[in-house]
Amino acid sequence: MTDVAVPLTTRKDWASDQEVRWCPGCGDYSILSAVQLLLPELGVQRENTVFISGIGCAARFPYYMNTYGIHSIHGRAPAIATGLAVTRPDLDVWVVTGDGDSLSIGGNHLVHALRRNVKLTILMFNNQIYGLTKGQYSPTSEVGKITKSTPFGSLDTPFNPVSLALGAEATFVARTHDLDRKHMIETFRRAHDHPGASFVEVYQNCNVFNDGAFEAINRKENRADMLIPLEHGQPIRYGADGEHGVASDGQGGLRLVEVADVGEEALVVHDEHRVNPSLAFALSRLATGPHEPTPIGVFRAVERPDYGSLVDHQLLEARARGGAGDLSSLLRSGATWNYD
């Protein structure tokens, strides 16, 4: 292999000249920084990178990236990105979406992109609220949420996005949050490097319409006891001294334990490569919302051929079998007859 110098990029190269217009203090800023810090490290090129979004505050993201990008319509980014990724396997295609965009209007497209395992890196900014439309409850808002559209409290049970993605046959599912740049960068890196569809739920603070939604778990002083870091091959434990852990509940699920009570051997060892998603699913059910100890990190990372490669493989096979298509013979492929 000859050494081709990969032109190095810096964070500045990835920022567009557009003024960032999120509300001051919005969690979206730190996610943008994390992505702009990560990209130079990935050794990828701007011209081969595409950000596609739907509609929402989160969906403004592509405008701030000095790459190719589409700010499309509400909920449809995974579908649009699917067409691009399938026809252009040479590109890195990212999807940036909100909780309403991806789980409400675009729920159908999200689950099918995951099921097909399209080579996409999907970052879902979950602020548990509709930001852009000024604060209605979203499909991830907790029951009883009081908003302008639910003055007496919302009634419907929220989605657990990680559970949903796992149920949709996703091959890569992770969670991170906007207050931990390092964790975001590492999680996004893993998502980017995954050879298929990757889904990352990013807990994101909307300081205008849902301020502090994740405070209980991600404020610096709460993190040790409220965030459960998932590390592949390691017993799952948390707490300042690793004094808490996760063990089997004996009924196919998991429970939170004190290591001192159960002993280290009783802790579940995290295995993100397990083909059977049950363990990952059980982990996703540990917390019913961001007010209980909540796992973060990579829940699942398994390999399955990505959709675009399978499509390309069929094209190659068809060529090998029938030769490259010839238009003139195609037109003559049915019964033909001649008149002179």
Place this chain on the structure above:
Amino acid sequence: MTTKSKPVNEPGKVETIDQVVIRFAGDSGDGMQLTGDRFTDESALSGNDLSTLPNFPAEIRAPAGSLAGVSAFQIHISDHEILTPGDAPNVLVAMNPAALKANVNDLPAAGTLVINVDSFDERALAKAGYETDPLKDGSLSAFRVYEIPMTSLTLEACRPTGAKPRDAERSKNFFALGLLSWLYHRPIIDTERWIVRRYNRVPIVAEANALAFRAGYNFGETAEIFESSYDIAPAEHLPGTYTNVTGNVALAWGLLAASHLAKLPLFLGSYPITPASDILHELSKHKNFGVRTLQAEDEIAGIGAALGAAFGGALGVTTTSGPGIDLKAETVGLAVSLELPLLIVDIQRGGPSTGLPTKTEQSDLLHAMFGRHGEAPVPIVAAKTPSHCFYAAIEAARIALKYRTPVYLLSDGYLANGSEPWRLPDVESLPDISVEFATEPNATGTDGEPTFWPFTRDPDTLARPWAIPGTPGLEHRIGGLEKQDGIGTVSYEPANHEVMVRARAAKIAGIAKNLPAAEAEDPDGDARVLLLGWGSTYAAITAGAKRVRKAGKSVAQLHLVHLNPFPPNLGEVLRSYEVILVPEGNLGHLTRLVRSDFLVDAKVLSKVEGSPFRVGEIERAILQEIERLESGAAVPDASGQVDARGRGPAVGGSSAEEAAL
């Protein structure tokens, strides 16, 4: 059906006829579409001109023997050029009582009825709603009736195969095909070969079908119940290679051709829907052309994926029908705003809602024209015959690529499933529709460095540059928010919005500059009545005009392929006629467009019965108009618009009132 007797040898008399219309009708499980398709291929090989009209129920398996489950296939064959599948059959093949009941009203007096009498038992009669047996109660006395025990003859013929009677009985459509093949002197060797090929995995079925087919043929020859058999000479044709093609296959091939001519990979995003699915099926077969087909999770995803593919430099296409078109509207608007090439293929069917899913209609024109929020103009191309779907697809792609715009390509259920012989084009003669991607910066940034502005416009076409990901230095973001003219960044500035709205409108309107001028066909040169049409009415309108001219009257005809924008001189052409009659399969879509665009008093001739116009309906309407003019009524009548059966009015606006103003 005109006949010329001519003395012939034994065993049977042969008459030469110039044309015939045959309708095969049976239960949807009886294989009538397949029988019709085979008869079509045989007729094409005989050198006849032909046109076909399949007609099948919306249910996959409606209750056997019910009226709802009747499936029919009509074919018109002749020794001269024909355009339509025929107004009414001369021969009706009825495989069961329901098929007879559902179709016999279309058979004119003295028409021929070929009936499978085995199926006329009490239960079947009752299911079809017959109180008495029509074979016995004299109700068919106006027709020439041939009662043939097709089921039992088929069972007898298939006995050597050892097939169970229930299975062997299914070959009776091949018996009917064999019989009609004998009656009209069709070549049978090709069907025999076809049977072997088609059923090669189930030899017992192949054998049963072949035996039934042969038995039907031999029955005609030996049973001596037909007074004669018929010869139809080959039609005169322009020299060339021909094939028989349905509209959907031609359209799919047109898309492959467009991809080849544009030198771009083809991407189809589609969700199954009748009558458009066959395009998805056909394209999915041809992966060796590099076509990628995605059966999406819904129509919105289908068009979304096609748009994403277009952003990446592919020829993006989505195919659907009415309900799917509704779902795609928002994404079409996005494509208008992004100014990316995209084809939206609408195979129209009866609506609203699920409507008549298997029946034809032309009622999406105004949706294609206006069915989006905001000022969102979209060019529209409409195919006029099954084989024209091929060329229409290339033309739609040409416009989309050249002007970076979504384009609607309209076809309908009649074109989609109907077929006609097609004189194959020389592939070399097809137009080059390739366009260039942007590769270089086209502006200077505030920092003095070269940069790329995605919304600058070509001075001639007003199209913006198409820069695809992977091109260094041309990174840019586009979106559904309004863009600043030129630089393409988000802009909420009111004056800029007006500039952009007008620029997008001017771009689409400007397509007309490069369209061929509209030219009405008026062989006599003195017509006062113009027939204006679009889409699948071409065949019936052309045939109707021919009949009128044969009768010594003048009429002009103009058929539009480009519905948005119209050809540049359309208004001028329209204004040069006293009466503009617009036959269309809706309540007046094109009629409204030309009335509002050109202030002409166009009248609609409507038909929304799920079937194409009959030639006679068009002919009658033309003659009425001519008569009115000749009787001195210079002003068009006050009754306004009429439908094909003389009911009206259909579109508001009394012409008399307007004339009085």
